[in-house]
Each structure stands twice: as structure tokens, then as C-alpha cells.
Amino acid sequence: MRKSVSFIISAIISILLVFLVIGETAVRCAVSFSDEKWIIEIIDEKEISTKVKKSLEKNFNDKYNSTGIPADVYMNSLSDEWVSNTVHGYISNGMNYLSGKNDVYKFGPDFTSLNKNIEKFFIEYAEANNFEKDSVFEKKVASTQKNAVSTIKNYCDVAKMDKLYSEGILPQARKYVIFVNKPIIEISVIALLIIFIAILIILNRKNIELIFYWAGSILIVSSAILLIPTIYLKATRYFDAFVIKQEQIYITFTSLMYKAVDTVFTAAVVYGIAGIVFIAVNGIISLKKNK
Amino acid sequence: MASSKKTSIIIKIITPIFIFAICAVIVAILAIKPYNKASMYLDIAFMDTLKTQANDGSVAGLTIKENEIIEDDSLSTSDTGEVIWPAFAEQYAVLKSDALELSIPVYWGISSEILEKGACQQSDSTILGNNGNTVISAHVNTFFSDLGKLKVGDKITLTTKYGYFTYEVTELIEFNKKDKKYLIPTTDSRLTLYTCKNDILGATEMRTGVVCKQIEKKFYTQ
Numbered sequence: 180m181r182k183s184v185s186f187i188i189s190a191i192i193s194i195l196l197v198f199l200v201i202g203e204t205a206v207r208c209a210v211s212f213s214d215e216k217w218i219i220e221i222i223d224e225k226e227i228s229t230k231v232k233k234s235l236e237k238n239f240n241d242k243y244n245s246t247g248i249p250a251d252v253y254m255n256s257l258s259d260e261w262v263s264n265t266v267h268g269y270i271s272n273g274m275n276y277l278s279g280k281n282d283v284y285k286f287g288p289d290f291t292s293l294n295k296n297i298e299k300f301f302i303e304y305a306e307a308n309n310f311e312k313d314s315v316f317e318k319k320v321a322s323t324q325k326n327a328v329s330t331i332k333n334y335c336d337v338a339k340m341d342k343l344y345s346e347g348i349l350p351q352a353r354k355y356v357i358f359v360n361k362p363i364i365e366i367s368v369i370a371l372l373i374i375f376i377a378i379l380i381i382l383n384r385k386n387i388e389l390i391f392y393w394a395g396s397i398l399i400v401s402s403a404i405l406l407i408p409t410i411y412l413k414a415t416r417y418f419d420a421f422v423i424k425q426e427q428i429y430i431t432f433t434s435l436m437y438k439a440v441d442t443v444f445t446a447a448v449v450y451g452i453a454g455i456v457f458i459a460v461n462g463i464i465s466l467k468k469n470k
Numbered sequence: 471m472a473s474s475k476k477t478s479i480i481i482k483i484i485t486p487i488f489i490f491a492i493c494a495v496i497v498a499i500l501a502i503k504p505y506n507k508a509s510m511y512l513d514i515a516f517m518d519t520l521k522t523q524a525n526d527g528s529v530a531g532l533t534i535k536e537n538e539i540i541e542d543d544s545l546s547t548s549d550t551g552e553v554i555w556p557a558f559a560e561q562y563a564v565l566k567s568d569a570l571e572l573s574i575p576v577y578w579g580i581s582s583e584i585l586e587k588g589a590c591q592q593s594d595s596t597i598l599g600n601n602g603n604t605v606i607s608a609h610v611n612t613f614f615s616d617l618g619k620l621k622v623g624d625k626i627t628l629t630t631k632y633g634y635f636t637y638e639v640t641e642l643i644e645f646n647k648k649d650k651k652y653l654i655p656t657t658d659s660r661l662t663l664y665t666c667k668n669d670i671l672g673a674t675e676m677r678t679g680v681v682c683k684q685i686e687k688k689f690y691t692q
Contacts, residue, residue, distance in 0.1 A: 190485055197493045339515055346573040348511045396486040403490055404497055 185382050189389070192379050193397050199372045200401040204446050206368055209359040212439060215274035218338065219267055221434045227337055228263040230427040235262075235334050246323075252300045253327055256292035264288075265335040273340030277349060279357040284344045288335070294324045337431040388464035391457045398454030405447035412440050503611070510612045513587055514572055539564055539631050547633065551689020553599040554632045559584050562630055563591075563598060565606070569624040570616045576606055576628065589613050589663075596655065598628050598635050599689065603656040607664050607679075614665035620680050626661065633689035637661040637682035644678045652681060659684035 211217065222228070235257065239250035265288045272286035301320045305312055332341065343349040358364065383389040411417070418436040539561070556562035556578040563576035575588035578597075584590050589608035596602030608614035620626075624639045637660070643652055644667065652662050664679030 186481075186485075190489060194489055194492055197489065198496075201497070343515050346514045347571045348515055351571050352511070392482065396489060400486055400490045400493055404494055407494075 189379055189382055189393050192375050192382075193393050193400075196372065196375050196379070196397045197400050197404070199368060199375065200397060200450065201404060203365070203368045203372060204401075204405065204443065206359055206365050208439070208442055208446075209356065210365065211442070213274065213278040213356045213360055215271045217438065218270050218274065218431075218435060221438060222266060222270065222337065222431065225430050225434055227427050227431055228259070228266045230430065231266055231334050231337065232257060232259065232262045234425060234427060235331060238330060238334070248297075248300065248323065252296050253293060253331075256290075256296045257331070261288075262335065265331075266337055269336045269340050270338055273338060273343070273349065276344070277353050277356050278360060279353065284340075284349065286340075288332070290324075290328050290331070293327060293331070297324050297327060334425065334427065337427050338435070339428065388461045388468065391461035391464065395454045395457030395459075395461060398450045398457065400454075402447045402451030402454060405443055406451065409440050409444040409447060413437075413444065506612050510572075514575065539629055546691045547688035548691050549687060549689070551599070551633055551691070553597050554630070555597065558593065561588065563628045565589060565626065565628050567620065567624060567626040569620050572613075572616070574608065574613045580607065585609055586612075592653070595653070595662075596659075598630055599633060599687065601657070601659045603654065603660050603662055604628075605653050605662045605664075610665040610668050614663070617663060617665050617679060620663075625685075626663075626682055628661070631690075633687070635661075635684060635688070636686035638685050639680045639682045641681040642679075643681055644676060647675050647677055652679070659687070 232254075236250055236254055239248075239253045243249060268286055268288065272281070272284065275281040276284040298320055301316070301323070302312070304310070305316060310316065336342070340349065343352075379393055380390055383393065418433045558579040559581070560578050561575045562578045565574040565576050577584045577588050577590050579593045580590035585608065589606050591597075591604065591606045595605035598604055608617075610617070620639050620642070622639050622642065625636055626639070627634055627636045643662075643664070645652055645664075652664070661682040661684070662679065663682070664677045667674050667676040667678040
């Protein structure tokens with residue numbers, strides 16, 4: 180086959196291989212990120228559960244003037260372990276549903292102790308102040324319990340799994356995640372990679388330096404395409420601009436986004452370095468041939 | 471010989487740049503739809519009362535919304551009540567339907583910026599809760615991408631901070647953007663949802679949507 184024709188075909192195959200490299204990176208990232216472990220690692224590293232507990236305490240303290248209910252009434256039932264298990268529970272439940280491990284999205288923390296504390300407080304208050312425990316009293320207790328449960332759920336659900344589910348986003352995203360997690364998808368991408376690499380090698384078998392040239396070009400182009408958006412997101416601190424009242428949700432969200440960006444960035448850097456090495460090898464072999 | 475070597479080197483340098491240009495353009499085109507979808511998902515996920523706006527009123531990339539919309543079935547309601555008028559560009563409702571997989575934020579007023587955040591109600595159309603034609607539109611490639619899935623008989627609920635209002639689809643419509651017959655005031659209480667009709671070359675002059683009759687009107691009493 181003429182050199183120029185072989186070169187053009189190799190260039191076309193290289194374009195396809197760039198997409199396959201990017202595709203395999205995307206599939207691998209999606210498979211890794213659909214596991215709850217990476218989120219829980221970040222939650223623990225950033226001590227999110229401790230921040231949740233502190234935020235709740237501040238919230239209930241701030242509300243004391245208007246509700247008359249001391250923060251201790253709520254906080255005595257929220258041990259460090261309970262808060263941590265609840266925060267982790269939301270993540271695990273949400274991610275298991277998202278990845279298809281669970282078919283049902285259902286997570287309900289145990290609020291028995293909280294409800295009992297609130298009821299006890301109201302009963303003691305009513306007895307101390309001779310208030311009748313009528314239907315109005317019962318309603319007040321029930322609404323206080325409901326509001327407390329709602330507030331605690333909102334604070335502990337740091338990745339907003341409940342919201343994502345109720346607004347239909349989690350079920351929608353689930354379809355894509357389950358599809359990408361199918362082993363056949365990654366196997367197909369890798370198989371195509373191998374086939375096209377084999378074709379490239381066969382086309383350039385008489386000029387071994389060109390194999391390194393094409394490999395290097397493919398990796399450098401893939402690296403550049405992945406680096407541009409990741410460098411932009413990192414350099415502009417893009418996710419920091421997202422202003423959220425609750426510190427723990429803000430930290431969780433931004434940490435998750437930056438971790439995802441860092442993973443892609445690292446892959447891009449590895450491709451870039453490997454690409455440069457291959458180009459260098461191509462250069463060395465070409466020089467030796469010309470001597 | 472030397473010049474053919476030079477040519478060969480130039481070709482070897484230009485080829486990866488050429489491959490990069492082609493791949494970058496294709497990736498950018500392919501990324502538009504997922505980017506719009508991801509932005510829309512984030513907008514929907516963060517439309518609640520736990521957010522606050524940045525001091526300068528705008529945030530790079532992601533839009534933050536603060537609203538007081540109540541989505542609580544257990545609150546007591548009445549068939550009569552007062553509407554609470556929103557400010558221009560305020561999110562004042564959430565639109566939900568079993569036929570549509572996502573909840574859609576609805577803003578008061580219409581502009582190109584607000585259309586990026588959610589569906590928009592024309593402020594000269596009837597506010598939810600009053601009698602007349604409530605007209606809401608959104609982009610076909612984002613918030614109303616599933617509008618075509620609605621069929622006659624499907625229920626749609628709009629929830630605000632003062633009540634919730636349920637409608638039933640009675641008619642599927644298509645009209646030219648210059649034709650206002652579905653957008654004019656009416657005496658009966660109805661909801662008109664519309665978006666651009668898409669074809670292979672992009673949005674056209676035609677609009678497509680649904681007309682719905684009101685079947686339930688509930689104002690919060692608490």
C-alpha cells in the first residue's frame with residue numbers, strides 16, 4: 180500500500196481511537212463513581228457528619244427564641260454515631276438505587292428517640308404550667324416532631340438524595356448509570372480499542388517508528404481534549420461559585436465535583452506523558468534509521 | 471531529498487493538530503445536549519429553600535434559586551383563597567406530572583435569561599389560582615423536552631407557596647408562533663403549555679403544546 184494512503188487511513192483510525200480512549204475513560208469513571216465508597220471517603224475525610232451535627236445544634240439554638248424549645252431536646256437524641264450512620268445511610272441508599280443494586284429508593288432514619296424527647300418536653304412543660312393536654316396540644320407536639328424530623332433529614336442528606344429522587348432526577352440518571360455499568364459496554368469499548376490498534380500496527384508494520392508516532396499522537400490529542408475542560412474547571416474554581424447556605428451540603432457537593440474533575444485530570448496527564456514518551460521513541464528510532 | 475524530509479516533518483507536526491481540531495469540534499457538538507441536561511438536572515435539584523443567592527445576584531455556571539414553594543400534601547386547604555403575586559423572575563411554582571419524569575421550576579415573567587433557569591409564565595397571562603388562561607412556555611431542548619409525551623387525560627399539578635392547582639390535558643395543539651389564539655385570555659380556567667417544535671434543522675416557526683382544563687384548585691389555609 181502506498182505510504183500516503185497508509186498515512187491517511189492511519190490518521191482516520193487515530194481519530195476513532197481518540198474517541199475510544201475518551202470513551203473508555205468516561206466509562207471507567209462512571210463505573211467508579213457509581214460506587215458509594217468514593218463519596219463516603221470524602222464525607223469522612225471532610226468530617227461532614229461532625230459539621231452536620233454542629234449545624235443542627237446551631238439551627239435549633241437559633242430557633243429557641245421563637246419556639247421556646249431548648250436545643251438539647253433535639254440534640255440529646257442525635258449522638259455522633261446516629262448522625263454519622265444517617266449521613267452514610269442516605270449516601271449508600273441513594274448510590275445503591277442509582278447503580279441498580281437496589282430497585283427501590285427507601286431510607287428512613289429512626290426518629291423514635293427524637294420524637295420521645297420532644298413529647299416528654301411538651302408533657303413536662305404542660306404539667307409545670309398547668310396546660311391541658313387537649314387536641315391543640317397534641318397537634319403542637321405532632322407538628323414540632325414533624326418539623327424537627329424534616330430539618331434533621333434536610334441537614335443529614337448532604338448529597339440531596341431525597342430531593343434528587345423526588346424531582347425525578349435520580350430515576351432518570353439511574354437508567355444511564357445502569358447502562359454504563361453493564362460489563363458488555365466496557366468490554367465492547369476495549370475490544371474496539373484492541374481491534375483498531377491492531378489495524379494501526381498492521382498498516383505500519385514496515386515502519387515501526389510510525390506505530391509509536393500514531394500511539395503518541397492519539398494519547399496527546401486525548402490528553403488535550405480532557406485537559407482543557409478540567410484545567411478550566413480547576414483554574415476558575417468553578418464549583419466554588421455555587422453558594423449554599425448549609426456548609427455540609429456545600430462542602431460535599433464541591434468536594435465530589437472536584438474529586439471527579441481531579442480523576443479525569445489525572446487520567447489526562449497520564450495520557451499526555453505516555454504520548455510524549457511514544458513521540459520521543461518515534462524520534463529516536465527515526466534518527467537511528469536516518470543514520 | 472532534504473525538502474521532502476522537511477515536508478514529511480511538517481506533515482507529522484500538523485497531523486496531530488488536525489486530528490485534535492476535528493476531535494475537539496465533534497466532542498464540543500456532542501457535549502451540548504449532555505451539558506444542557508446536566509445543567510437542567512442541577513437547576514431542578516437545587517430549587518428549594520436551602521439555598522441563598524450570591525451577593526452580586528449571579529453565580530458563574532450554576533443558578534441558585536430561593537423560593538418558598540410548599541410541597542406538603544398534609545397541609546389543610548380550601549377551595550378559595552388569595553394568590554400571592556411573585557416578583558418578576560421569581561420562581562413561584564413547581565410543575566409536576568406522572569407523564570413527565572422531572573419536576574420543572576416555573577418562573578414569573580419571560581426572558582432569555584429566565585428561560586435558561588426553567589419554564590416561564592407570561593406575566594400578562596392569568597396567575598395560578600385566578601380564573602383564566604395560565605400560559606407557560608420553556609425551551610424544547612431542556613425543561614420541556616418531554617412535553618410531547620403528554621396525552622389527553624394526563625394530569626399536571628402546579629404547586630405554589632399559596633396552594634396547588636391540578637389540570638387535565640384536553641387538547642394537543644400546534645400553531646405558528648405568530649398565531650396567538652391559544653395564548654389569549656379566556657373566561658374558563660385553563661393551563662396552556664407550549665414549546666418550539668423541533669425538526670432536524672433545529673427549532674422552527676411552529677409551536678407545539680397542550681391545553682388543559684382545571685380540575686382542582688386548593689389554597690393553603692395555614
